[in-house]
Each structure stands twice: as structure tokens, then as C-alpha cells.
Amino acid sequence: MNDHNTHAAAHAPARRRGRSLVHNTWHLGIKEFHSLLGDWTMLFLIVFMFSVSVYADARAKPESLHRAAIAVVDEDRSQLSTRIVAALQPPQFIAPDLIELGEMDKGMDAGRHTFVLDIPPNFQRDVLAGRAPALQLNVDATRQSQAQTGTGYIQSIVNDEIRAFVLRYSTAAPQPVELVPRALFNPNLSQSWFAAVTSIINNITLLGILLTGAALIREREHGTIEHLLVMPVTPLEIMLSKVWAMGAVVLLASALSLQIVVKGMLGVAVPGSALLFAFGTLLYLFAATSIGIFMGTLARNMPQFGLMAILVLLPLQILSGALTPRESMPELVSTLMAFTPTTHYVSLAQGVLFRGAGLDVVWPQFLMVALIGGFFFTLAHTRLRHTIGKMQG
Incomplete structure (x- = not known):
């Protein structure tokens, strides 16, 4: 009994300190x-x-591109160029302004347009003939985030429209490998x-x-x-x-x-x-x-x-x-x-x-x-x- 009391007495200060701490x-x-x-x-x-x-x-921090200002100089006025202009639409872009070639530099200098796409004359004819014509894309790089992302968007849109247009007139060779991307955890x-x-x-x-x-x-x-x-x-x-x-x-x-x-x-x-x-x-x-x-x-x-x-x-x-x-x-x-x-x-x-x-x-x-x-x-x-x-x- 004495040993038990001594043991309890020895632990009493520790318990009091614990209660005091809490x-x-x-x-x-x-x-x-x-x-x-x-x-x-x-x-x-x-x-x-x-x-x-x-x-x-x-x-x-909107989606990769949102309502970017774009203008198009359509010198071809063809079905293909019209399809390309129609594809540049919200929400990625504001509806494109159709401007003349002489207005391109003025619009860029004034900051009205982040992108200006110049479609040259005879563009559709050269595409169907397999001549690989060049498009000119002018970018206002002072708007850095939109400029970098938007360039890729426009290139992808133009390529998709040209590919879909050409497939109506010729059969494309099958691709040896098809890459199927799957976005996990954030599908969109x-x-x-x-x-x-x-x-x-x-x-x-x-x-x-x-x-x-x-x-x-x-x-x-x-x-x-x-x-x-x-x-x-x-x-x-x-x-x-x-x-x-x-x-x-x-x-x-x-x-x-x-x-x-x-x-x-x-x-x-x-x-x-x-x-x-x-x-x-x-x-x-x-x-x-x-x-x-x-x-x-x-x-x-x-x-x-x-x-x-x-x-x-x-x-x-x-x-x-x-x-x-x-x-x-x-x-x-x-x-x-x-x-x-x-x-x-x-x-x-x-x-x-x-x-x-x-x-x-x-x-x-x-x-x-x-x-x-x-x-x-x-x-x-x-x-x-x-x-x-x-x-x-």
C-alpha cells in the first residue's frame, strides 16, 4: 500500500502539469x-x-485562349478561305474582322488585333494542286500569353479545315500510327x-x-x-x-x-x-x-x-x-x-x-x-x- 501511494504521489505532479498544459x-x-x-x-x-x-x-485564368481579337485579310474569297474564317469563332476568338491588306499594319499598331491572318490569292487552287501555299499570321507578341497559345490554336484550326476540305476531293493515305490522347483527372x-x-x-x-x-x-x-x-x-x-x-x-x-x-x-x-x-x-x-x-x-x-x-x-x-x-x-x-x-x-x-x-x-x-x-x-x-x-x- 505504501509503495502504491508513493507511486501515485510521484505521478500526481505530472498529471497536474498535463492538465495545466491543456x-x-x-x-x-x-x-x-x-x-x-x-x-x-x-x-x-x-x-x-x-x-x-x-x-x-x-x-x-480562363481556358487556354478566350476571346482573343483576330482579323482576317481574305485575298482568295474562296470556299476554303470562308471555311477557315468561319472556324475562328468564340469562345477562343472574338468574331473575326474582315479587313483589307492595307489595314493590317494599322490595326496591329493600334492594338485592335492580337492576330491578323493573311490568306493569299489563289489559295484554294494551290492547295488542291498540291503546291503547299503559305499563309501569313501576324501576332502581337506584347500580349504574351495569348500570342503563344493562340498561334498554336490558329495553326491547328487552319490545318483541320484544309484537311477536311481536301478529303472531299481526294483520298488521304492512311496514317501508320494513330495517336489517341486521353486526358485524366481534368478531361476538358x-x-x-x-x-x-x-x-x-x-x-x-x-x-x-x-x-x-x-x-x-x-x-x-x-x-x-x-x-x-x-x-x-x-x-x-x-x-x-x-x-x-x-x-x-x-x-x-x-x-x-x-x-x-x-x-x-x-x-x-x-x-x-x-x-x-x-x-x-x-x-x-x-x-x-x-x-x-x-x-x-x-x-x-x-x-x-x-x-x-x-x-x-x-x-x-x-x-x-x-x-x-x-x-x-x-x-x-x-x-x-x-x-x-x-x-x-x-x-x-x-x-x-x-x-x-x-x-x-x-x-x-x-x-x-x-x-x-x-x-x-x-x-x-x-x-x-x-x-x-x-x-x-
């Missing part, structure tokens, strides 16, 4: 919610980023599907870092951190409260954005498990909020934190694989980005949401996010303890 972390997290509710700027930023920003990113190759989900992923990174870092600096600027120092709370409890509170806000906002904006308003088909994505997001927010706290301990005020956030967020978003595949990056950059949680989170999020991957496929990414998150959490906790120690001293 109790203090919970109530400090509730304080973070109250503080956030009083910050109208941050509330507006959260709502805007997961609603208007996601919708705008999807619609501002809709860029807005990819842009909407990528916007949510980037906004999770942005707000996960900004909210926690800004919350810590706000307490330092308002003097509330000194109030916490005279209370029986530890740096670990202060840090855990910010991690779970701000992480819960971002997780809820991203889940609502995925269901209401992406699936509802944009009509994007998301075949993957929303629950698995939420679990991966929760794990990633553990890492992102830790990075935000670490940055908050380094910055002395909010403007300094904002400048630091630019230097951190831009590489994390641009080089993580969300916008450009890592395989196309320089090897050194790809290797360095493998040590950031964002790279692995983007990989698991795209695998789950785009390809419907299960945990058996994306578990390596989950593991890497957890390991890197643990490293940043330890680093942020050490730095926070050092900062608080200096303030107490």
Missing part, C-alpha cells in the same frame, strides 16, 4: 479567437482570400479547375504564416505579452495556443472555400477525399504556424514582419510545385525546396484533390510534412523561449 492552452487559444474577432482587417483578409481571391484566380483541360484549387493551397500557406506571426507581434506592440509573463503560463503553452487557434481558423475557412466556392460556385469536380485533404491541411498548418511564430520572434514590429513575409512567402509559393512542376526547376532549387513543408503539402494536396489518391499513395508526403513541421516547431519554441527570457530579464 487548460492554459485551451483558454489562451480562446483569447486568440477574441483578439482575432476584434481585428476587422484580419477578418476581412481571411474572408477575401478564401472567397473573392479564389474565385478571381479561377476566372482570371480546364485551367480554372487547377487555378481554383491552387489558390486555396497558396492561401493556406499565406494565412497560416501571417495570422500566427501577426498575432505574436500584435501582443508585443499592445503590451499584452507582458501580461502573459506574470501569469503561470509557459512559452510552450503560448505557442500551442496560437498554433491550434489560428490553424483552426484557416482550416475552417479553407474547407468552406473548397465546398462553397470551388465545388459550388465554380462547379469544379473534386474527386478526392475532403477529409483526407483536411487532415493533410491540419498537419501542414502545424508547420506553417510554427514558421509564422518563428518569424514573429525575429521581427521587431509589423512592418518588419511584412517585409520578411514577402521574402519567405514568394519562394514557398512559386517554387513549391504549385505553379511550376519541380522537375522543370534547376536541380539545386528543387533540392533546397525539398526541405520545406510547402513542397510536400502541395504534392499531397494535388494528389488527393486532383487524382483522388488515398493515404496509401500520399503517406510519404504526410510523413515529410510532419517531420519538417516538428523541426520548425522546435526551432520556433526555442526562439520564443529565448525572446521571452530576454523580456523577463
Whole structure:
């Protein structure tokens, strides 16, 4: 009995410390919610980023080509040239303007036309005679995205119309190989599907870092951190409260954005498990909020934190694989980005949401996010303890 009492007494302080940790972390997290509710700027930023920003990113990046301005100089006035003009129609192009040869340069100089297609005289006759006549396509390359994509579209349209026209007069030789493309996960190759989900992923990174870092600096600027120092709370409890509170806000906002904006308003088909994505997001927010706290301990005020956030967020978003595949990056950059949680989170999020991957496929990414998150959490906790120690001293 005495041994049992001694054993129980030895474990009592540990249980009390555990209950104190949970109790203090919970109530400090509730304080973070109250503080956030009083910050109208941050509330507006959260709502805007997961609603208007996601919708705008999807619609501002339309399908590969949308309503491009085009004009045609039809010097042939034949059945074939008429078919080509008729094929250049919305939604890829605005209905073509039929202009004269002398108006071509004026229209390009004034910026009225991105493309001007010049069909030479006797074009149909030369095609049927097998002389391979040349068409001239003038492109306004200052409109870079439309110029590059539109050139391929126009070339494909012209070739298809010529092929269909010629087949009416001659029998084409059979092709030795027929290539049948099959588009998986995005059958219509809709860029807005990819842009909407990528916007949510980037906004999770942005707000996960900004909210926690800004919350810590706000307490330092308002003097509330000194109030916490005279209370029986530890740096670990202060840090855990910010991690779970701000992480819960971002997780809820991203889940609502995925269901209401992406699936509802944009009509994007998301075949993957929303629950698995939420679990991966929760794990990633553990890492992102830790990075935000670490940055908050380094910055002395909010403007300094904002400048630091630019230097951190831009590489994390641009080089993580969300916008450009890592395989196309320089090897050194790809290797360095493998040590950031964002790279692995983007990989698991795209695998789950785009390809419907299960945990058996994306578990390596989950593991890497957890390991890197643990490293940043330890680093942020050490730095926070050092900062608080200096303030107490």
C-alpha cells in the first residue's frame, strides 16, 4: 500500500502539469479567437482570400485562349478561305474582322488585333494542286500569353479545315500510327479547375504564416505579452495556443472555400477525399504556424514582419510545385525546396484533390510534412523561449 501511494504521489505532479498544459492552452487559444474577432482587417483578409481571391484566380485564368481579337485579310474569297474564317469563332476568338491588306499594319499598331491572318490569292487552287501555299499570321507578341497559345490554336484550326476540305476531293493515305490522347483527372483541360484549387493551397500557406506571426507581434506592440509573463503560463503553452487557434481558423475557412466556392460556385469536380485533404491541411498548418511564430520572434514590429513575409512567402509559393512542376526547376532549387513543408503539402494536396489518391499513395508526403513541421516547431519554441527570457530579464 505504501509503495502504491508513493507511486501515485510521484505521478500526481505530472498529471497536474498535463492538465495545466491543456487548460492554459485551451483558454489562451480562446483569447486568440477574441483578439482575432476584434481585428476587422484580419477578418476581412481571411474572408477575401478564401472567397473573392479564389474565385478571381479561377476566372482570371480562363481556358487556354478566350476571346482573343483576330482579323482576317481574305485575298482568295474562296470556299476554303470562308471555311477557315468561319472556324475562328468564340469562345477562343472574338468574331473575326474582315479587313483589307492595307489595314493590317494599322490595326496591329493600334492594338485592335492580337492576330491578323493573311490568306493569299489563289489559295484554294494551290492547295488542291498540291503546291503547299503559305499563309501569313501576324501576332502581337506584347500580349504574351495569348500570342503563344493562340498561334498554336490558329495553326491547328487552319490545318483541320484544309484537311477536311481536301478529303472531299481526294483520298488521304492512311496514317501508320494513330495517336489517341486521353486526358485524366481534368478531361476538358480546364485551367480554372487547377487555378481554383491552387489558390486555396497558396492561401493556406499565406494565412497560416501571417495570422500566427501577426498575432505574436500584435501582443508585443499592445503590451499584452507582458501580461502573459506574470501569469503561470509557459512559452510552450503560448505557442500551442496560437498554433491550434489560428490553424483552426484557416482550416475552417479553407474547407468552406473548397465546398462553397470551388465545388459550388465554380462547379469544379473534386474527386478526392475532403477529409483526407483536411487532415493533410491540419498537419501542414502545424508547420506553417510554427514558421509564422518563428518569424514573429525575429521581427521587431509589423512592418518588419511584412517585409520578411514577402521574402519567405514568394519562394514557398512559386517554387513549391504549385505553379511550376519541380522537375522543370534547376536541380539545386528543387533540392533546397525539398526541405520545406510547402513542397510536400502541395504534392499531397494535388494528389488527393486532383487524382483522388488515398493515404496509401500520399503517406510519404504526410510523413515529410510532419517531420519538417516538428523541426520548425522546435526551432520556433526555442526562439520564443529565448525572446521571452530576454523580456523577463
